Amino acid sequence: MGQHPEAAGQRVVSVERAVIPVDDLDAAIARFEADGYRLATISPADDPRTADMDGPDRAVRLDVTATQAAVITVEPQPFRIPELVPELVISRAVDAQHGAGRAGMQYRDLIPGRLGGRFIASHIAIPQGGPVPDYVHHHAIRFQLIFCNAGWVKVVYEDQGEPFVMHPGDCVIQPPHIRHRVLESSDGLEVVEIGCPAEHDTHRDHDLELPNESVDPSRVWEGQRFVRHVDGDHEWEPWRQPGWIASPSASPRPLTAWPRLAYSEPKGMLPVSSSATRASSSSSSCARARSRSSTPQVRRRFSQVTRSLFRPAMRIGWLPHRPNCLRSPFRAKQLGGAQASTR
Numbered sequence: 001m002g003q004h005p006e007a008a009g010q011r012v013v014s015v016e017r018a019v020i021p022v023d024d025l026d027a028a029i030a031r032f033e034a035d036g037y038r039l040a041t042i043s044p045a046d047d048p049r050t051a052d053m054d055g056p057d058r059a060v061r062l063d064v065t066a067t068q069a070a071v072i073t074v075e076p077q078p079f080r081i082p083e084l085v086p087e088l089v090i091s092r093a094v095d096a097q098h099g100a101g102r103a104g105m106q107y108r109d110l111i112p113g114r115l116g117g118r119f120i121a122s123h124i125a126i127p128q129g130g131p132v133p134d135y136v137h138h139h140a141i142r143f144q145l146i147f148c149n150a151g152w153v154k155v156v157y158e159d160q161g162e163p164f165v166m167h168p169g170d171c172v173i174q175p176p177h178i179r180h181r182v183l184e185s186s187d188g189l190e191v192v193e194i195g196c197p198a199e200h201d202t203h204r205d206h207d208l209e210l211p212n213e214s215v216d217p218s219r220v221w222e223g224q225r226f227v228r229h230v231d232g233d234h235e236w237e238p239w240r241q242p243g244w245i246a247s248p249s250a251s252p253r254p255l256t257a258w259p260r261l262a263y264s265e266p267k268g269m270l271p272v273s274s275s276a277t278r279a280s281s282s283s284s285s286c287a288r289a290r291s292r293s294s295t296p297q298v299r300r301r302f303s304q305v306t307r308s309l310f311r312p313a314m315r316i317g318w319l320p321h322r323p324n325c326l327r328s329p330f331r332a333k334q335l336g337g338a339q340a341s342t343r
Contacts, residue, residue, distance in 0.1 A: 015074045017052060017059045021066040025051055026100075028062045043201045045139075046107040046122050047099055081142060081197055085116030091123075098125055102202060103134040103182065114198035122193045126151075129187040136181050136205045143196040144174040151189035156181050158208065159216040160226055166191075169231025175224035179208050 022028040025048050029039060037055040042048050051062045052074075061072070091110045101107035101124070110121040126132065129151070148166040155172075156163035158179035166172070174180065218225065231247075239246035 014076065015052075015059055017061040017072055017074055019061045019063055019066050019070045019072055021068065022062045022064055025049070025062060025064050029053070032060065032062070038206055039135075039204045041201050041203050042102060044120075044199045045102040045202050046109065046120065048102055079140065079142075082117035084118045085113070087111075087113055087115055089113065096123070098123075103132060105132075110192070111198075117198045118196060120193075120195045120198035122195075123149075124189075124191050124193055126153075126185045126189040127187065129185045129189060131184050132182045134182040136179050136208050136210055137202050138177045138179050138205060139174070139195070140201045140203065141174075141176055141195050141197070143194075145171065145194045146174065147171045147192045147194075149190040149192060151186035153182060153186070153189050153191065154184040156183060156210045157226060158210060158212055159214055159219045160211075160228075161215045161217075162211055164228075167231065171229040171231075173224070173227040175221035175226055177203075178221050178226060179205050179210060179212075181210050 020028075029051050032053050032055070033039070035055070037053040037060070039051060040054050040059075041050075041052040043050050049064050053060050053062065061074075089111050091108075096108050098106035098108045101122075104126075106125045106127070108123040108125070110123055111119060114120055132153075146166075148168055148170045150168055152165050152167050154163050154165050157172075157174075163183055234247050236245040236247050238244075
């Protein structure tokens with residue numbers, strides 16, 4: 001099993017690396033792997049620019065931004081959360097431009113300004129489904145949330161048991177450095193990912209195989225537990241905003257650093273799915289996911305859910321001793337349609 005870093009985002013020892021300028025990072029990684037090198041770290045996930053690789057006789061850094069070869073010493077760095085720069089961002093699907101990201105996934109940047117580098121929000125798509133060329137990896141992050149919008153995706157997480165399928169409306173919160181892997185997806189998969197900080201390293205674990213033998217859902221990674229929300233498994237109840245309802249996560253709170261995850265939407269909107277309609281086979285799940293995600297109700301509901309998720313991101317000033325930091329700077333009312341106004 002791979003060794004856990006001493007702290008999130010911090011390298012344990014100094015490493016001397018030869019910087020090699022490359023034009024095509026994926027092709028360069030494949031060439032070095034053919035020569036016996038192993039990928040250690042790639043960054044950033046949404047638009048990879050560097051890849052650290054460890055070989056039989058030396059360590060290298062493949063860099064698409066480098067103009068000349070060099071030798072550098074990579075020193076241990078403390079994990080840093082950039083200062084928040086609040087901003088209201090509206091990203092329209094009609095203007096969407098996806099770029100190539102890690103493991104062949106397509107990334108669309110929903111917050112180009114990154115709120116000062118504090119947060120990244122990505123609309124991730126896999127147009128053609130099937131096995132995903134992913135590997136066991138973990139992220140140097142403080143917070144990461146994945147929300148499934150359309151299609152389905154099969155994933156597996158360290159200490160969480162067998163792989164499971166996420167459908168539209170499902171959500172997970174990944175604690176720092178939990179090992180995981182994307183296994184398979186339907187055609188037309190769409191997920192929204194929110195992470196803190198915006199730029200972070202993705203580390204590959206060559207030693208751990210998932211699912212692993214131990215199962216420990218209560219395990220803690222740097223003050224957080226893995227949280228999984230399955231749409232349709234819990235009751236809806238009145239929310240703090242008039243005319244809205246909320247479905248709190250059935251999973252335990254990820255300890256005191258973050259409040260409990262909850263979904264909110266205008267009252268009377270159709271649910272995305274129910275636990276009774278879920279099946280284990282990928283083919284039938286794919287057909288249902290496509291039919292659900294194509295309806296206006298689901299699209300409209302997703303719009304409301306993402307607003308509920310993104311509003312807190314506009315004002316998160318995260319510190320471990322501030323459990324109430326996810327307080328929205330907006331009020332939303334159902335007046336024949338969702339309307340947001342600043343506080």
